[in-house]
Amino acid sequence: MSREFTTVGVIGLGTMGAGIVEVFARNGIDVIAVDASDEAVERGRSFLTKSTGRALERGKIDQAAYDALHGHVTYASALESLAPCQLVVEAVPEHLDLKKEIFAQLDKIVADDAVLATNTSSLPVTEIAASTSNPKRVVGMHFFNPAPVQQFVEVIRTVITADDVFEDVKALAQRIDKKPVIVGDKAGFIANALLFGYLNHAVAMFESRYATREDIDAAMKLGCGYPMGPLALLDLIGLDTAYEILDTMYKQGRDRLHAPSPIIKQMVSAGLKGRKTGRGFYTYAGAGSPEIVADGHTPGEGAPEGVIVREVSSVGVVGSGTMATGIIEVFARAGRSVTFVARTEERVAGVLAAIEKSQARAVEKGRATREEADALLARLHPSTSRADLAEVDLVVEAIAEDLDLKQELFRDLDRICKPGAILATTTSSLPIIDCAKVTSRPEDVVGMHFFNPAQVMKLVEVVHTVSTSEDVVATVQSLCRELGKHPVTCGDRSGFIVNALLFPYLNDAVKMLSANYATADDIDTAMKTGCGLPMGPFELLDVVGLDVSLAIERELYIEFREPGYAPAPLLEHLVTAGYLGRKTGRGFRTYA
Numbered sequence: 001m002s003r004e005f006t007t008v009g010v011i012g013l014g015t016m017g018a019g020i021v022e023v024f025a026r027n028g029i030d031v032i033a034v035d036a037s038d039e040a041v042e043r044g045r046s047f048l049t050k051s052t053g054r055a056l057e058r059g060k061i062d063q064a065a066y067d068a069l070h071g072h073v074t075y076a077s078a079l080e081s082l083a084p085c086q087l088v089v090e091a092v093p094e095h096l097d098l099k100k101e102i103f104a105q106l107d108k109i110v111a112d113d114a115v116l117a118t119n120t121s122s123l124p125v126t127e128i129a130a131s132t133s134n135p136k137r138v139v140g141m142h143f144f145n146p147a148p149v150q151q152f153v154e155v156i157r158t159v160i161t162a163d164d165v166f167e168d169v170k171a172l173a174q175r176i177d178k179k180p181v182i183v184g185d186k187a188g189f190i191a192n193a194l195l196f197g198y199l200n201h202a203v204a205m206f207e208s209r210y211a212t213r214e215d216i217d218a219a220m221k222l223g224c225g226y227p228m229g230p231l232a233l234l235d236l237i238g239l240d241t242a243y244e245i246l247d248t249m250y251k252q253g254r255d256r257l258h259a260p261s262p263i264i265k266q267m268v269s270a271g272l273k274g275r276k277t278g279r280g281f282y283t284y285a286g287a288g289s290p291e292i293v294a295d296g297h298t299p300g301e302g303a304p305e306g307v308i309v310r311e312v313s314s315v316g317v318v319g320s321g322t323m324a325t326g327i328i329e330v331f332a333r334a335g336r337s338v339t340f341v342a343r344t345e346e347r348v349a350g351v352l353a354a355i356e357k358s359q360a361r362a363v364e365k366g367r368a369t370r371e372e373a374d375a376l377l378a379r380l381h382p383s384t385s386r387a388d389l390a391e392v393d394l395v396v397e398a399i400a401e402d403l404d405l406k407q408e409l410f411r412d413l414d415r416i417c418k419p420g421a422i423l424a425t426t427t428s429s430l431p432i433i434d435c436a437k438v439t440s441r442p443e444d445v446v447g448m449h450f451f452n453p454a455q456v457m458k459l460v461e462v463v464h465t466v467s468t469s470e471d472v473v474a475t476v477q478s479l480c481r482e483l484g485k486h487p488v489t490c491g492d493r494s495g496f497i498v499n500a501l502l503f504p505y506l507n508d509a510v511k512m513l514s515a516n517y518a519t520a521d522d523i524d525t526a527m528k529t530g531c532g533l534p535m536g537p538f539e540l541l542d543v544v545g546l547d548v549s550l551a552i553e554r555e556l557y558i559e560f561r562e563p564g565y566a567p568a569p570l571l572e573h574l575v576t577a578g579y580l581g582r583k584t585g586r587g588f589r590t591y592a
């Protein structure tokens, strides 16, 4: 006989607890909501009132549903009030001793067949269970933030959890409209084990001033379609909680990449715990407010003082592939005259045909008028001779990803282009300084890393080398904005911002799969429904191509010599076997 959960308890009404109360109550379950003091209970009640009030305002629930939801909740500040509960979910701060103490007490308060669940993100559930007289009835029930929104729930089964207990909890999770996945008791479980390495890495980038907080966050939102940037997400999670999670993961796995970046601890000590205290990486309108307000770190508009932006009215593009074609169209769409150089007449014709087709589609879909499309096409000046680039203000090269070829081109551009012309490369993996050093004007050489398809993707990584001059960076940033793009700026390191943050995480997912901790389906589900990512890691690897991914991971490993970046052997094997992803019909999955 499975358990009927009609009354459940929630302890700790903070970021997570208040959301968990809302989820149960919204699904018609009576909730006894407990926090440590009357004051804390009041704060928890106000979280719930605010969150449901917003839902009411936005028409997501009506007044009757709002009243019913609140009718299901009673508040208390004593654990003894939880006696009638068939299930208690604990969501107090991430401290093992505190949780053990609470479980030991609960064990004496609730009925013998009641289930005890912890919402811990990383602490050993087994050890928490061992603090009770009956560890068989203890599970992890790990909700995601914000609990009313994220569908995913990890149900953590320890080696002693009774079968009926986790089955009943799984059924309950389904009843409250969540997608439960059952996992073993390992720090970080699926989602956090993959997410926190990435978040910690983003903090390290910020701490080393590799890029600004705004640029790191914008890069991941616009480059990968993530719902939030990593630093804004850490503010939402709470830096104190994030610190504890990383610390526990580090202590369990001894993976250096999980050692909390020092600045996290400093911020926590200073009370900058994120949204809940009104300040974390960003400053918020008030404690608990989601609204970011400007502070001393907010970047100003336009070029820095004293820096004069160069005039860019005509541009050149070298190359005839997917990226070059997209970039040519982007420039022409923004009213620039574009001289583009391909190696042969056929390639020139190919580029023109592709842009004509894309413009015809734009007209068909009403995104441009015929006149606009014709004017755009009239701004294109095709050529097979690099000499035609002599007078342009800026050249972007998008030829093959081969350093010898690119260096040969840069030598030539140096000879051909007028003084003051900016020479940009769209390389995604080669050191830009290697292109700059073969010219007599390394200060004019810069990276402009567009994303594919360039016509659609808003992000451009503007990459400066140790030699790039300030006005070149400012000119390219302002040009990007005129193109309708969002520039982010960073130094000349392997992976720039996006790939450097993305690929180690994908690699970790492959390692988790090879360790048989979870299936590819469960891992993909965890990252999509727990963290709101547009694709799971295995879906994404299959789309990007396993060979391409392996090449990027190798570059990152060689550049940073981080043992954790060494490509997972499973990825190497799949590539060796010719399973390269969708393009070959098989990668991590097999395609029709």
Ligand SMILES: NC(=O)c1ccc[n+]([C@@H]2O[C@H](COP(=O)([O-])OP(=O)(O)OC[C@H]3O[C@@H](n4cnc5c(N)ncnc54)[C@H](O)[C@@H]3O)[C@@H](O)[C@H]2O)c1
Pocket: 011, 012, 013, 014, 015, 016, 017, 034, 035, 036, 040, 044, 090, 091, 092, 093, 094, 095, 119, 120, 121, 122, 142, 143, 144, 145, 236, 237, 238, 241, 276
């Ligand atoms: N923040 C997240 O994104 C997230 C996501 C999933 C899971 N978790 C986990 O959820 C748990 C809670 O984290 P949070 O972010 O909600 O923390 P929080 O600091 O926002 O809230 C903790 C709450 O527990 C209360 N509390 C403290 N001591 C208590 C006691 N002795 N008895 C009763 N209540 C007590 C506090 O008053 C506070 O309301 C942690 O285990 C955390 O790892 C957090």
